[in-house]
Amino acid sequence: MFSKAKLELTVGVFVVIGLAALLFLAMKVSSFSGFSDENGYEVVANFENIGGLKVRAPVMMAGVSIGEVSQISLDTETYEARVEFLLGGQYKLPVDTSAAIFTSGLLGEQYISLEPGGDDVMLKSGDHIKLSQSAMVLEQVLGQFLFSKAAGDE
Amino acid sequence: MSGLIDAIAGLGRRVVNSIMRMGRGNIFLFHTLMSTGIIFKEFSLLVKQMYSVGVLSIQIIAVSGLTVGMVLSLQGYNTLVDFGAEQSLGQMVALSLVREMGPVLTALLFAGRAGSALTAEIGLMKVTEQLPAMEIMAVDPYRKVIAPRFYAGVISMPLLAAIFSAIGVFGGYLVGVELLGVDAGGFWSQMQSQVGLYEDIVNGVIKSIVFGIVVTWIAVFEGFDAAPTTEGVSRATTRTVVNSAFAVLGLDFILTALMFGGA
Numbered sequence: 001m002f003s004k005a006k007l008e009l010t011v012g013v014f015v016v017i018g019l020a021a022l023l024f025l026a027m028k029v030s031s032f033s034g035f036s037d038e039n040g041y042e043v044v045a046n047f048e049n050i051g052g053l054k055v056r057a058p059v060m061m062a063g064v065s066i067g068e069v070s071q072i073s074l075d076t077e078t079y080e081a082r083v084e085f086l087l088g089g090q091y092k093l094p095v096d097t098s099a100a101i102f103t104s105g106l107l108g109e110q111y112i113s114l115e116p117g118g119d120d121v122m123l124k125s126g127d128h129i130k131l132s133q134s135a136m137v138l139e140q141v142l143g144q145f146l147f148s149k150a151a152g153d154e
Numbered sequence: 155m156s157g158l159i160d161a162i163a164g165l166g167r168r169v170v171n172s173i174m175r176m177g178r179g180n181i182f183l184f185h186t187l188m189s190t191g192i193i194f195k196e197f198s199l200l201v202k203q204m205y206s207v208g209v210l211s212i213q214i215i216a217v218s219g220l221t222v223g224m225v226l227s228l229q230g231y232n233t234l235v236d237f238g239a240e241q242s243l244g245q246m247v248a249l250s251l252v253r254e255m256g257p258v259l260t261a262l263l264f265a266g267r268a269g270s271a272l273t274a275e276i277g278l279m280k281v282t283e284q285l286p287a288m289e290i291m292a293v294d295p296y297r298k299v300i301a302p303r304f305y306a307g308v309i310s311m312p313l314l315a316a317i318f319s320a321i322g323v324f325g326g327y328l329v330g331v332e333l334l335g336v337d338a339g340g341f342w343s344q345m346q347s348q349v350g351l352y353e354d355i356v357n358g359v360i361k362s363i364v365f366g367i368v369v370t371w372i373a374v375f376e377g378f379d380a381a382p383t384t385e386g387v388s389r390a391t392t393r394t395v396v397n398s399a400f401a402v403l404g405l406d407f408i409l410t411a412l413m414f415g416g417a
Contacts, residue, residue: 011204018313021320029248029323030351056347065343104241
């Protein structure tokens, strides 16, 4: 058996490793650290249909994750989906930026893709993105395809 | 005719015996919990048990975690790649580890590695009449022997489960990203966006705490309740591993249904 000091040291190391593993799980594996940029700002966009978009889905520009969806609700005046998302403070985007909902891969999760515009004025917190493109809903696309196919046959 | 009566009587005796054991087990747990104060008064007792219960289990937990993570990644990749969804590999590996594999496999390994040792140790103390000797010297065995071991197990188990899951995720990363060439960014970001802190990580930790309590309780109780013979100790050690496995798997179903059961 060890001396008392060495015993206490090894047990201490064990507890530290265990807590470090917990911290790793909380910070790196889960989304706890996900997006908590204090300088971040929130932008709103309305979509006709958001498909399967979920809260915490990533917001990408040119394939780079620059924010995440923070809230999804239904706009009761226009009956459109109102999506609020948080963007990192270091990303300044023109006001005529457009938003689209894409799917990563065939069955992957859905995300918001931003396409920068050319305006000199930058988006501020609470601003609306006016140009938006809805999610592609597979059933709709299939329906359109079948419809056009049937129309073409005549 | 008398054979039949004997069989029925034997059955009844077994039922009565197991109910009595259940009662003894709960009284035992109550006594242990009443002796909690000792771990604050004599902290070194707890530290010593943490060493033999926790530190000595790290090796098997780390190696198992690594291999389980690697196998999950390998198997998951083969399935996911058919759907072009290999980006979800990180999410699959992390969720299965954090929710199920981590707590359950750690508890099973813990029962085999530390639980059986606890039972054998306490059982042998009983065989060599150390426990009665303590009582004669007015030393409460619950305080000196049982409580430190019980709490060492309860504290060690969640830490070991966290180590298992963390190393498992790392093993999954090694195979998925380094060996099979899944995009590292997708691996981590899918994992982070789909694994929730409260619904997954905290629930996994709660599971491992519950398993820690149950497995250590069974282990120390079986040792304490063992027949004071060589055969009795060996039977108690077997019972610890078997009963712990049943308890862990049964409780896991109940906890999973409560936590992730939807509805």
